[in-house]
């Protein structure tokens with residue numbers, strides 16, 4: 001089956017991508033299973049992989065996930081040039097008192113250094129899509145965004161995006177980056193709807209909205225009641241409720257992309273079907289209540 005594609009900047013790529021984070025952080029599967037999961041997604045037609053400089057276990061080797069993505073692509077027999085690989089800079093991992101956490105460093109010089117390291121780990125001269133991972137409270141946002149513009153000018157990134165932003169930060173970044181800004185990656189799911197305004201603004205701007213943890217994330221205990229309407233519709237349609245969640249998100253706008261995570265082939269193969277799942281206006285209205 002051909003998977004649904006959408007326009008993301010200068011790329012035409014699958015509306016459902018594979019979020020690769022879980023393949024390299026706490027709770028990760030074996031290396032072999034991680035590679036099999038990426039290969040299964042690619043074999044099924046997925047052409048959108050999402051990674052980050054900071055996707056490694058706290059206390060572990062940096063850039064593990066970017067290296068995994070490069071190795072999985074190298075050993076995949078399909079058309080590698082069709083695959084959009086997005087990565088992010090501006091985050092790192094902490095491991096103090098035995099507790100893993102995420103740290104932010106979006107100083108311009110470090111964003112530029114990390115982006116070059118990302119390109120090297122991915123084995124490319126130019127990164128397809130590079131996100132500024134998160135605003136750094138210690139650094140004026142405008143300065144971090146200017147570093148992203150520099151990275152495009154220097155040919156380190158073909159296109160840039162921003163992540164974990166408010167409407168105000170999106171407007172500021174647009175002011176600095178203009179047409180170079182092609183995507184916003186924010187958290188969005190039935191249990192996290194705070195990004196609705198940002199989603200609307202991306203539609204007005206004609207840029208992509210890429211939903212992270214679109215199923216609510218794999219690490220948190222979720223408020224399962226929020227998924228009940230999706231479960232009911234899924235039962236009636238004979239599909240997984242995760243497919244209905246992803247299809248509902250994609251129906252919020254032609255600019256929306258989703259990045260479900262997976263630790264094994266079965267889950268991403270199921271999620272990839274969501275792009276083709278049609279929901280009627282009545283069904284969408286019921287889910288939007």
Ligand SMILES: NC(=O)c1ccc[n+]([C@@H]2O[C@H](COP(=O)([O-])OP(=O)(O)OC[C@H]3O[C@@H](n4cnc5c(N)ncnc54)[C@H](OP(=O)(O)O)[C@@H]3O)[C@@H](O)[C@H]2O)c1
Pocket residue numbers: 018019020021022050051133163164185186211212213214215216217218219240242243259260261262263264267268270271
């Ligand atoms: N920009 C940012 O700051 C940021 C932050 C967090 C995440 N992200 C991105 O978002 C991606 C996804 O996030 P996430 O993994 O936290 O959350 P998620 O996609 O909401 O949830 C992943 C979980 O859902 C399960 N799942 C996925 N598809 C399924 C299906 N069709 N049927 C049943 N279960 C299914 C997976 O199961 P299995 O474990 O059984 O495979 C996994 O446990 C990350 O990989 C990363 O690329 C970005």
